[in-house]
Amino acid sequence: MGKKDKSGLGRALVKHQNHKIQESKEKGQLYYKQHKKVLESVTDVADIDAVIQQADEAVRLFSVDNPAAVNTLIDLESGSSISELTPQERRENQKKEEALHASSLSVPRRPAWNANMTVEELDANEKRAFLVWRRSLARLEENDSLVLTPFEKNLDIWRQLWRVLERSDLLVMVVDARDPLFYRCPDLEAYAREIDEHKRTLLLINKADLLPYSVRLKWAEYFQLHGILYLFWSAKAATAELEGKKHVSSSQETVDDDTKIYGREELLSRLQSEAEEIVQMRSDLHQNSTDGKTGHVTVGFVGYPNVGKSSTINALVGAKRTGVTSTPGKTKHFQTLIITEKLTLCDCPGLVFPSFTSSRYEMIASGVLPIHRMTEHREAVQVVADHVPRYVIEGIYNIKLPKPKPYEPENRPPFAAELLRSYCASRGYVASSGLPDETKAARGSDESESDESDSGDGMTEDAGGSGPRLDDVMDDLKSFDMANGLGPGKVANGARKKVASGASYKQHKKPQRKKDRAWRVKDDGSDGMSVVRVYQKSANVGP
Numbered sequence: 404m405g406k407k408d409k410s411g412l413g414r415a416l417v418k419h420q421n422h423k424i425q426e427s428k429e430k431g432q433l434y435y436k437q438h439k440k441v442l443e444s445v446t447d448v449a450d451i452d453a454v455i456q457q458a459d460e461a462v463r464l465f466s467v468d469n470p471a472a473v474n475t476l477i478d479l480e481s482g483s484s485i486s487e488l489t490p491q492e493r494r495e496n497q498k499k500e501e502a503l504h505a506s507s508l509s510v511p512r513r514p515a516w517n518a519n520m521t522v523e524e525l526d527a528n529e530k531r532a533f534l535v536w537r538r539s540l541a542r543l544e545e546n547d548s549l550v551l552t553p554f555e556k557n558l559d560i561w562r563q564l565w566r567v568l569e570r571s572d573l574l575v576m577v578v579d580a581r582d583p584l585f586y587r588c589p590d591l592e593a594y595a596r597e598i599d600e601h602k603r604t605l606l607l608i609n610k611a612d613l614l615p616y617s618v619r620l621k622w623a624e625y626f627q628l629h630g631i632l633y634l635f636w637s638a639k640a641a642t643a644e645l646e647g648k649k650h651v652s653s654s655q656e657t658v659d660d661d662t663k664i665y666g667r668e669e670l671l672s673r674l675q676s677e678a679e680e681i682v683q684m685r686s687d688l689h690q691n692s693t694d695g696k697t698g699h700v701t702v703g704f705v706g707y708p709n710v711g712k713s714s715t716i717n718a719l720v721g722a723k724r725t726g727v728t729s730t731p732g733k734t735k736h737f738q739t740l741i742i743t744e745k746l747t748l749c750d751c752p753g754l755v756f757p758s759f760t761s762s763r764y765e766m767i768a769s770g771v772l773p774i775h776r777m778t779e780h781r782e783a784v785q786v787v788a789d790h791v792p793r794y795v796i797e798g799i800y801n802i803k804l805p806k807p808k809p810y811e812p813e814n815r816p817p818f819a820a821e822l823l824r825s826y827c828a829s830r831g832y833v834a835s836s837g838l839p840d841e842t843k844a845a846r847g848s849d850e851s852e853s854d855e856s857d858s859g860d861g862m863t864e865d866a867g868g869s870g871p872r873l874d875d876v877m878d879d880l881k882s883f884d885m886a887n888g889l890g891p892g893k894v895a896n897g898a899r900k901k902v903a904s905g906a907s908y909k910q911h912k913k914p915q916r917k918k919d920r921a922w923r924v925k926d927d928g929s930d931g932m933s934v935v936r937v938y939q940k941s942a943n944v945g946p
Contacts, residue, residue, distance in 0.1 A: 493548075497548050508540075510757075513569075514532045540554070550759065554755050554758075555755045560752055563751055574702075575604075575674070578608055578609065581613060591604070611637050619635060635664045636665050671746065678700035699746075702747070703751060704716060707756070708771055719742065738750045755772070775846075780823075780841060781820065785818070804821055804822065827843075
């Protein structure tokens with residue numbers, strides 16, 4: 404047979420196989436295009452393009468044929484006016500509304516799926532379910548009695564959480580020891596039980612070395628009373644122990660397992676035992692099913708940004724596997740790390756869960772939201788001033804805060820303007836207008852608000868009372884500016900010259916050249932005509 408004689412059946416099989424490969428490539432390219440962009444946490448939708456994109460998705464997913472769209476519309480007239488209420492009545496009304504709508508404050512659930520679904524169907528279902536969740540929270544935001552804090556609005560970030568929840572046998576929620584309830588999300592624990600009734604959630608209290616024994620004992624009693632599985636842990640101490648450094652912490656008076664701070668080996672052993680117990684309970688329930696996962700367990704780590712998830716992972720692994728930085732939101736994708744043949748850790752990106760109990764400024768001061776998203780710098784600094792005692796602020800930043808006036812309570816916290824202007828006066832932060840640069844002081848070139856919040860242990864009492872009048876406060880601030888050389892006019896110019904003289908790049912100025920004006924004609928009694936001087940060279944007459 405010649406070379407040109409080919410079998411028709413073979414050509415059809417090859418063509419069919421190439422067609423299937425092309426279809427798989429197109430699906431892979433579609434999935435890659437949807438996920439190739441870098442994940443970025445989105446807690447605020449202020450860009451007009453994001454609003455338009457959200458509206459387009461709503462029109463595409465909720466068509467006229469979908470009856471569920473009618474029930475998810477937002478009633479803009481449902482908000483009630485509470486401007487006539489006093490602050491105490493408004494606070495009580497807010498607590499009642501929070502208790503009433505506590506069940507509506509949930510994390511988004513992943514819709515049901517199976518292996519036979521295409522990528523397009525799965526993506527459309529997830530977007531539809533996420534948009535329904537967004538609309539339910541938008542309905543809560545329309546209630547004037549509720550203050551809904553910023554939360555994660557990027558679907559891709561929530562998809563990372565869904566993957567971690569489905570893969571993990573034991574879910575570890577990392578929280579900050581200084582305020583564990585602020586970083587705890589009870590609905591996430593309920594969602595984990597919805598996925599698997601045997602799945603548990605362990606509360607890992609990081610930075611426990613900052614708490615004395617008495618405070619740890621109080622928290623241990625609280626968690627035991629409410630049936631919460633918890634462990635005290637310090638990623639910084641464990642990392643220092645791996646590096647052979649001595650870590651200075653609070654006094655260790657622990658004598659029982661309830662309040663002790665776990666080490667690296669102890670924590671790994673406890674996590675593996677808890678996860679193996681869950682797997683064993685699941686295998687006992689399904690005795691007939693052959694589950695090959697009984698010898699291997701997976702532990703997932705979730706929590707707010709900047710609580711120490713990545714630091715904990717690095718300390719447990721024994722090497723730097725995940726990026727660590729003081730800026731919240733460093734981790735972008737979930738990572739799977741194999742510790743031993745029987746234990747695997749799964750790190751999830753930090754998520755900001757919706758909450759009623761805090762404000763945006765408390766999140767900035769706590770390090771949950773980045774400082775560059777701060778718009779009202781005085782409000783965020785006021786949170787720090789209300790929580791940190793006056794003497795601690797003065798000692799940490801080496802400044803002198805103005806004392807309260809005779810008509811003010813003696814134990815009142817300093818105002819944000821007083822703290823910022825005192826900081827500007829000590830650091831020489833002056834804006835181009837000659838006024839104190841409060842924005843630069845609030846963001847901090849060498850410290851930030853989160854560092855300020857870390858330095859304080861106690862809480863100041865509420866000043867109470869009606870408070871001073873605005874005119875008196877403004878007069879005090881003006882007098883404070885004049886006393887520190889920050890007032891307008893000549894004082895401000897003098898302060899600006901002082902700052903400029905202290906700058907290193909302005910110390911080496913180009914010296915001014917003196918102009919030689921000796922060529923000018925002087926009044927020496929002459930007629931003003933130029934004088935020509937003739938010099939005659941002596942003749943060379945020889946020896």
